[in-house]
Amino acid sequence: MSSTNENLESVNLAAVLETAKARVTLQERPIPKPGPDELLVRNKAIAANPADWKIQDYDFFVDKYPNVLGSDACGYVVDVGNAVTRFKKGDRVTGFAAVIYNSNIDHGAWQTYTILREIATSKIPDSMSFAEGSVFPMAFATACMALFVNLKFPRPPAVCTPASSTILVWGGSSSVGSAAVQIAKAIGLHVWATASPSNHDFVKSMGATRVFDYHSPNVVSDILSAAQEAGIIITKVFDAISEKGSLELASGVLADGGEMAIVLDWPTGTPQPPDIAVSLTVALRTGKDCEDVGAWFFNEWLEEAMEMGTVVPTPKIQIVDGGIEVTQKVFDMLKAGVSATKLVVLL
Numbered sequence: 001m002s003s004t005n006e007n008l009e010s011v012n013l014a015a016v017l018e019t020a021k022a023r024v025t026l027q028e029r030p031i032p033k034p035g036p037d038e039l040l041v042r043n044k045a046i047a048a049n050p051a052d053w054k055i056q057d058y059d060f061f062v063d064k065y066p067n068v069l070g071s072d073a074c075g076y077v078v079d080v081g082n083a084v085t086r087f088k089k090g091d092r093v094t095g096f097a098a099v100i101y102n103s104n105i106d107h108g109a110w111q112t113y114t115i116l117r118e119i120a121t122s123k124i125p126d127s128m129s130f131a132e133g134s135v136f137p138m139a140f141a142t143a144c145m146a147l148f149v150n151l152k153f154p155r156p157p158a159v160c161t162p163a164s165s166t167i168l169v170w171g172g173s174s175s176v177g178s179a180a181v182q183i184a185k186a187i188g189l190h191v192w193a194t195a196s197p198s199n200h201d202f203v204k205s206m207g208a209t210r211v212f213d214y215h216s217p218n219v220v221s222d223i224l225s226a227a228q229e230a231g232i233i234i235t236k237v238f239d240a241i242s243e244k245g246s247l248e249l250a251s252g253v254l255a256d257g258g259e260m261a262i263v264l265d266w267p268t269g270t271p272q273p274p275d276i277a278v279s280l281t282v283a284l285r286t287g288k289d290c291e292d293v294g295a296w297f298f299n300e301w302l303e304e305a306m307e308m309g310t311v312v313p314t315p316k317i318q319i320v321d322g323g324i325e326v327t328q329k330v331f332d333m334l335k336a337g338v339s340a341t342k343l344v345v346l347l
């Protein structure tokens with residue numbers, strides 16, 4: 001039986017987009033009820049993603065308005081649907097809010113109460129703060145898709161053969177890139193990455209053995225020389241940036257027959273390298289045609305990896321004070337650009 005909403009605070013303060021491309025306005029919304037396989041979460045921390053400001057600016061993915069954006073919701077469970085088996089009231093959880101693919105206003109993160117799907121939710125360890133828990137869903141789901149679906153690395157408990165396979169993560173200091181570095185390290189890959197020099201120590205601390213400065217005019221030859229010295233042929237690249245010239249550089253590292261997962265569409269009118277298999281990573285597939293991967297990742301792998309400390313919250317968290325009221329400010333800050341930083345709002 002679904003539990004009731006009694007004892008909840010009566011106000012669900014939300015950052016609402018009245019229409020496509022509108023600026024955020026604060027509104028009070030009803031507290032939603034979870035469907036059978038859903039949870040109602042009282043958010044305590046919400047993390048920002050580029051998708052937030054991009055959907056606002058360019059009007060894609062979400063096709064119903066008014067709406068509430070946001071993918072990373074972290075807090076405690078206050079209600080569960082009658083088919084939910086893994087979670088109960090009071091659990092501390094983080095989850096990938098589904099508004100980005102179902103356009104359901106109750107499934108957006110930027111409000112006090114969010115509906116999360118059970119298959120997109122993980123418990124967070126007692127020792128982990130809500131702010132730390134909030135950084136995982138979107139970035140780690142993207143990295144999960146890139147590694148296990150696009151680049152076809154075997155999902156644990158299956159192991160990679162050879163165990164020493166190397167992956168290059170372009171943009172290792174970004175949210176998505178640092179998640180990929182951590183997951184790749186956790187499944188036994190040799191990880192190389194690119195980042196600005198000021199972030200090399202951070203990316204190495206996540207598990208990359210070599211980090212290259214993508215600003216260097218010689219970055220491709222630097223990587224190829226290092227690979228030759230190490231007796232390595234790089235066959236798989238995850239370009240976690242996929243703009244600002246990264247596609248050409250990242251693909252330049254691959255030998256013929258190599259595979260590259262990217263996060264943004266390859267620009268139309270720019271030819272793709274003919275002998276490399278390029279595929280677009282789509283994080284929201286973890287809630288659509290790759291639900292099996294999503295459920296495995298959120299309900300099993302990520303939950304256990306957080307508990308064991310195999311993965312840690314990255315990149316560094318910057319709390320933006322002010323609660324839901326600062327949602328638009330946070331979108332604007334992220335649009336202006338960050339370096340190895342995740343913007344998080346506490347409620």
Ligand SMILES: NC(=O)c1ccc[n+]([C@@H]2O[C@H](COP(=O)([O-])OP(=O)(O)OC[C@H]3O[C@@H](n4cnc5c(N)ncnc54)[C@H](OP(=O)(O)O)[C@@H]3O)[C@@H](O)[C@H]2O)c1
Pocket residue numbers: 049050051054138139142170171172173174175176177194195196197199214240241243244245246262263264280281282283284338339340341
């Ligand atoms: N397809 C999907 O499903 C999906 C899902 C999530 C995100 N995305 C997209 O993925 C991109 C990254 O998202 P995010 O949240 O990870 O972004 P982010 O953390 O805000 O990205 C900032 C980082 O990007 C790095 N960077 C910028 N330009 C770079 C370049 N040319 N080469 C290497 N690194 C560079 C910077 O590194 P330094 O400071 O070290 O220079 C910085 O740390 C966004 O475009 C986002 O929209 C796509």
